[in-house]
Amino acid sequence: MIPTFSSRINQEPTSLDALFALSGRADLISFAGGYPDPALFPKKELNNAFENRIKKSSSEIFQYRSILGYEPLRKRIANYAETTGITCQPENIMLTQGAQQGIKLLAGLFLDDFDGVVVEAPTYAGGLEAFNDHKPTYYEIPMEDDGMNIDILEKTLEENNVKLIYTIPNFQNPTGYCMSIEKRKRLAKLASKHNVMVIEDDPYRELRYTGNALPSIKSFDLTENVVTLGSFSKILSPALRCGWLIGAKEIVDQLSSLRLSYDCQSSNILLEGIDEYLDHNDIATHISKLRDVYQHKMNAMLTGLSENLPTECSFSKPTGGFFIWVNLPESLDARELLNKTRKVTFLEGSSLFATSKETNHLRLNFTGITEKQIKEGCIDLGNTIKHALLSLAI
């Protein structure tokens, strides 16, 4: 007989499970996932990179290597970080198994059971999953179209013991909202004042379709209270499983020990392959291609929603990223809607709230599907919502 699982384990299927399950169904138009467009992966260039790097390397490329990850790649990321306002050295960087591992490691490093954790409402389900293991005391801060409400954050920090703030400042998952520069400054200052750690999760930064990039929150951090996470998953390929974490040396050193017990280290083959790709390709050119395609898809979805959603609904108008957030009238339940659509699936939003579990929201992804599918899906979604409202009125 299998012994009982840990009391930390939530045996209910999680929203991430549901998301991965839905994403696999070929018969449906999936607004549910968070996948890049596979047609945009630089397949030939990546293949050349792996082939050339393995060919010219010694056998040591297949050996255990550094826990922090291949140093030349960390140097590149340090240089890139400069463009976001962050000054750091390779020793401040750990290459992680996706940005997800960075969240998990930081949760493990800082959290004791029941510690206070501030999250945006709504937020990324993978963040919540990583924190849940530590039985946190959650404080939800409402999202606004220029980022979380910092007045409420300030009050929360004054009145409660908070250890960690988790935020996605650029094109937030799931709302698509971007935090204003003023809020970034205030957030860094508040974290310093209240001695709170900030996880700045920033996988969508480079996927800005209009306007200018904003400095990272960490660029305003004078007291090492901010750790920034980035990733190649959305701008190159998720199967490279390569994210990064930038923080104080003291934090990165301690995470190295922790990392050993998690999975030892990233694959040196993948890290060197990425380094080789960056040697021979201009990733900026590649990213500008992504921006172009994704902007068209985003606009197609914004148009589709404008044309098809009833006026009782509202939705976010992002300037980048992967997602649009739809607010239904409170009388509608997004979970019920999910069973009523004919062709389209989406991520119903209740599981994206740490505590309030609001049931009248939908997260829609536009990157992983075609413009034709976006158009069709929006019509189906609009009809389903209109029908549900009509049934309600009867």
Next chain:
Amino acid sequence: MIPTFSSRINQEPTSLDALFALSGRADLISFAGGYPDPALFPKKELNNAFENRIKKSSSEIFQYRSILGYEPLRKRIANYAETTGITCQPENIMLTQGAQQGIKLLAGLFLDDFDGVVVEAPTYAGGLEAFNDHKPTYYEIPMEDDGMNIDILEKTLEENNVKLIYTIPNFQNPTGYCMSIEKRKRLAKLASKHNVMVIEDDPYRELRYTGNALPSIKSFDLTENVVTLGSFSKILSPALRCGWLIGAKEIVDQLSSLRLSYDCQSSNILLEGIDEYLDHNDIATHISKLRDVYQHKMNAMLTGLSENLPTECSFSKPTGGFFIWVNLPESLDARELLNKTRKVTFLEGSSLFATSKETNHLRLNFTGITEKQIKEGCIDLGNTIKHALLSLAI
């Protein structure tokens, strides 16, 4: 200011840190690591495998894929498991980021704080690191040359609340000992009787240099109380970061949810690369080459130790694996010895005991170095021990 770390975090450098640090010093002969011989990595064949597989695949090879990992590779592992006495389906298998991640995930799935965990004394440091996070109540079972003392295990299970037993049945890290078939049977029976989970960590199974392979502990498990871990790290390449975990579907399903919060999934590129390698190469032939080279190295070290260690020392005589375990007279401290050797480093054993922290043992690795280095290192080690004994006698 950086907030305080979690109370779960051990801020002392761990033995794994020390090991990785020592392994990087080119001026030393390292008996300390646990590295395969890089000259034996099938570099050309692996390069061909990656190149061919990427070339003939769709772009989806670079996309997010299954959480359990590429199914055809899981099918192969299910077939391989048959040869170890295990009957399973691909759905019973998760591909992990090295076997280390398997230990960590299982610790996370089963352990509540202070739960009882049985470990061999000595044991693998990475196992202890993975459990330590859960503040376990450790029960040490002494190692014998045919595996842990099962009488003491039986008594321990009768008298205490134990949740998990962690064992390395083949060519144990660090002793090199192999568990007898009788003990495997008794262990499986006891786990079932007392409703305890067994982690059978088996990365060295294929590296047997003499004698016949023994059935896995899981082959005697009638009640799904055993999970078996394996890995390509020691038989193909550690940089592939590919291990596997075989267990009851209920366990694997629950681990899938947990895995999402850790790092989402393994790299599909690496998994398909391994699958392609296995399509075109006979790994059995490759492994028989490893066995031949490692057996010579092991014999060189056994001879070197016989010729150079004073009679007050004893050491294990393994028939496979990566390690030899040296017992010093109790008057000597292995940690002090480490500072006195001229050319050679080793892993001092105290950190490999969960609680007893015995200080008179050394773990020596013979795979990652040349026979010439083994010979030289044994002379240096012998001289250092003799000198230390002489100083003690004065």
